[in-house]
Amino acid sequence: MALQIGDTAPDFTLYNSELTEVSLSSFRGKRVIIHFFPMAFTGTCTEQLCTARDNFSFYEGVNAEVLGISVDSPFTLAKFKQDQSYQFQLLSDFNKEVSRAYGSLYEEFVFGLKGVSKRAAFVVDEEGKIAYAEVLEDAGNLPNFKAIDDTLKA
Numbered sequence: 001m002a003l004q005i006g007d008t009a010p011d012f013t014l015y016n017s018e019l020t021e022v023s024l025s026s027f028r029g030k031r032v033i034i035h036f037f038p039m040a041f042t043g044t045c046t047e048q049l050c051t052a053r054d055n056f057s058f059y060e061g062v063n064a065e066v067l068g069i070s071v072d073s074p075f076t077l078a079k080f081k082q083d084q085s086y087q088f089q090l091l092s093d094f095n096k097e098v099s100r101a102y103g104s105l106y107e108e109f110v111f112g113l114k115g116v117s118k119r120a121a122f123v124v125d126e127e128g129k130i131a132y133a134e135v136l137e138d139a140g141n142l143p144n145f146k147a148i149d150d151t152l153k154a
Contacts, residue, residue, distance in 0.1 A: 002103045003133050009124040010101040014069065014091040017078035022067070022091055029126050031064040033148060036104040036120040038139050040072045040080035040090075048119065048142055049086060055145070056087050062152045069093050070117050093117065104135050119143065123151045 066088035077090040099105040109116035121143035123132035
């Protein structure tokens with residue numbers, strides 16, 4: 001069943017690109033924007049995260065953290081983060097558990113690849129509830145950044 005606005009966001013602990021564990025629950029009291037993306041170094045994924053990077057000062061101004069999650073390894077994510085100068089954490093869901101919990105997992109993706117994160121965006125409020133949820137079936141589409149920003153302004 002897909003996550004709905006008002007649902008409790010599934011907690012998780014994943015390794016970031018610096019090989020440090022990061023838990024969603026550690027951000028309690030702040031809003032968190034979670035961007036799931038299929039694969040580092042691909043066109044639309046880069047565009048998605050660069051849009052978040054370029055809006056970072058707005059997110060800071062509304063007390064919101066940004067997290068990027070994919071099934072890439074932490075080592076791949078470290079290079080991606082460095083190359084694109086992302087100011088936010090990239091988390092490795094290599095075992096696909098978090099993508100599955102958020103309803104954001106392709107069982108089969110392009111080229112016969114199995115278990116790849118869908119492009120998705122969630123806003124989690126200060127109490128750990130889903131305030132915005134968007135899971136895209138077409139990986140060529142971007143999340144609705146205006147809707148994300150409107151949720152954060154509300």
